[in-house]
Amino acid sequence: MAAISGLIRVMERAARKAGGRLRRDFGEVEHLQVSRKGPADFVSKADRIAERTLYDELRQARPDWGFVMEEAGVIEGDPDQPRWIVDPLDGTSNFLHGIPHFAVSIAAQEPKLGGGGWGEVVAGVVYQPITDETFWAEKSRGAWLHDGRLRVSARARLPDALIATGIPFQGHGDFGEWGRIFGAIGPEVAGIRRYGAASLDLAWVAAGRFDGFWESGLSDWDTAAGCLLVREAGGFVSDYRGRSQPIHSAQVLAANDSLHSKLHKLLVSSLR
Incomplete structure (x- = not known):
């Protein structure tokens, strides 16, 4: 086993603290399903509390670092220091409906050498509170x-592959684009799954549970940690044109090397 660095320990401690609170709050969702007010306001509060917990823990450990957060937005830090990219509750709809599949995602991204933007993601943690699983990666x-x-799966044939995706929903995503991609990939693979938490989809690709994943219209906090996990597990991550960036959110295609090229060919042909 690789020695766990101080950075990963900071990230895991923060994720576990926020995740523990989410786990307790999740136990209340079932009771709220039948209340007049409904669970939506409760879940929004749980999301904000988890984000505040992450902010406080990470700020205490690295006071000069900035943040990119789902709820609070961008919080500037020292431009010469890394920044945190945080999703306190990936899988909010699952949480809202009492489905035990959601995660806390934290990534650390370094500034570009010489200034002017942001460079590599150097560490990532995806924590699933219900299963108490901590997926983590550090660059190299x-x-x-x-x-x-973790290693990505060794499956090389599309008929053996189980692929994950995210489906557009009300007000989000391009139904036409997704339908064309699904129409090209679906008949060629063993199955397609939609579980509703992109950070966990990518972590599961890294773990070999899924053989590939595609989705568009995400945000950096959904995928920053997951992209690093897949790459450090030996996989490939790109956009739909095959280009590689530190973080893919607008378009993401992830798989092992053999399946990535085959999935990319199907995807590209579907969008012509």
Whole structure:
């Protein structure tokens, strides 16, 4: 096992603290389903509290670092220091409906050398509070689930592959584009799954549970940690044109090397 760095320890401690509160709040969602007010306001509060917990923990550990957060937005730090990219509750709709599939996602991104923007993601943690699973990765040090090394699946044939995706929903995403991609990929693979938390989809690609993943219209906090996990587990991540960036959110296609090229060919042909 790789020695866990101080940075990963900081990230995991913050994720576990926020995740513990989410786990307790999740136990109340079932009771709120039948209340007159409904659970939406409660979940929004749970999301904000989790984000505040992450902010306080990470700020205390690295006071000069900035933040990109789902609820609070961009909080500037020292431009010469890294920044945190945080999603306190990825899978909000699942949480809202009592579905035990959601995660806390934290990534650390370095500034570009010489200034002018942001560069590589150097560390990522995706924590699933219900299963108590911590997926983590550091650049050039591999991807891990607790103390076990992660590798993307070795499947090379599309008919054997289980692929994850995110489906557009009310007010979000391009239904026409997604339908064309699904129409091209669906008949060629063993199955397609939609579980509703992109950070976990990518973590599961890194763990070999899924063989690939595609989605568009996400945000950096959904995918920053997951992109690093897949790459450090030996996989490939690109946009729909095959280009590689530190973070893919507008378009993301992830898989092992063999399946990535095959999925990319199907995807590109579907969008012509």
